[in-house]
Amino acid sequence: MATPRLLFVDDEPSIRATLAAILKMRGFEVTTAATVSEALQYIARQTFDVLVSDLNIGEAGDGFTVVSAMRRTQPSAATFILTGYPAFETALEAIRQQVDDYFVKPADVQSLVEKIHSRLIGPRKEIHRIEPRRLPGILEENEREIFRRWLEAARVDPLIDARKLSDEELTDHLPLLIDEMIRSEAGQKLSPKTLHAALRHGRTRFEQGCSIPALIREARILHEVVSRIVHENLLAVEISFLITDIMAVGETIQAYLEESIRAFLHARHEHVEAAGDGKGKSVLLLSADRELSLLRKHVLQHAGFAVARADSRQEALQLLESSFEVLVISWSLSGESVAEFTEMFRKRNPNAPVIGVVQGKWQDLKIDADFTVSGEEGPEALLEAVDTALTRAQLPGVK
Secondary structure, three states: OOOOEEEEEOOOHHHHHHHHHHHHHOOOEEEEEOOHHHHHHHHHHOOOOEEEEEOOEOEOOOHHHHHHHHHHHOOOOEEEEEEOOHHHOOOHHHHHOOOOEEEEOOOOHHHHHHHHHHHHHOOOOOOOOOOOEOHHHHHHHOHHHHHHHHHHHHHHOOOOOHHHOOHHHHHOOHHHHHHHHHOOOOOOOOOHHHHHHHHHHHHHHHHOOOOHHHHHHHHHHHHHHHHHHHHHOHHHEOHHHHHHHHHHHHHHHHHHHHHHHHHHHHHHHHHHHHOOOOOOOEEEEEOOOHHHHHHHHHHHHHOOOEEEEOOOHHHHHHHOOOOOOEEEEEOOOOHHHHHHHHHHHHHHOOOOOEEEEEOOOHHHOOOOOOEEEEHHHOHHHHHHHHHHHHHHHHOOOOO
């Protein structure tokens, strides 16, 4: 009997080296791959008797891609999946219908070798066949799940800040957008109905006091949810059309986002014109980092705001006796100073918004701020936050 040719795919170097060496000692001719791309290249160029692939190669579920490619191009090869998550065993029952077997890491080498040999010399196990379908059909079947996952992710995303919006307000745009994704084709423009919905969505988000980064994040979450659905259903997707279909979905989401942003900016321009020109709005800037504080003051003044800043605690206390329309306070100050200054500002200016400028994982901080931006995001994010905060404060009826 010829030496069985085995393709082993795993992104962990130590496991790849160790298990490959053991399999060679057990009589296999082993080829190793560290990435999905590398594995696909081997499958395209060589013939194998066995595939042993980690389920998660870089990203969760990437092993599906390798299994799918092997099943379609070399259907007689034995296929085995490795997973490092014992809790996945129930979900992996579905995978077992598509592969000869699966093993939980650390795999028992003796059991793995015995099952490979058993599969090679014995009759092939009857594998349940899934009729491959185009991606739109998969998305249509999972339409409710896409909606649910998007809402769940948006609800906890700090950038979207959905606390003041109801589920209906947050997802009003989603059903029509998902429907457009399902029916999209590469290069196709938005339908008139969806185009109108995108424009309405942008204007509505402005009226709700949201920001452009939040609109972008909404689109990003939708991309992530769709990608996860694709991963979970990869064995059922028609691979030959997958790239084209994914591109069409991405183009639809991008086109919708661009129209929404355009409407958002138009609504903001109309609001600024109706309110005068928006210039001269008073901003109090408090920071312990003098250089950054001066830069931020310059940026805000260039945008038309009247900015006051302090170089000492005494100056800060004096300025806090005056009235301002917004406070920008940096966490370069001590936590005690931030809390003290914010409380004083709110007492003097009860309806004025507070914007916190922070570093690192600010979501874990207890911040008494209406908006929060990261110092690493640059001046555009700060201007966007100030503008959005003032807009929300001025709009009637905004919760």
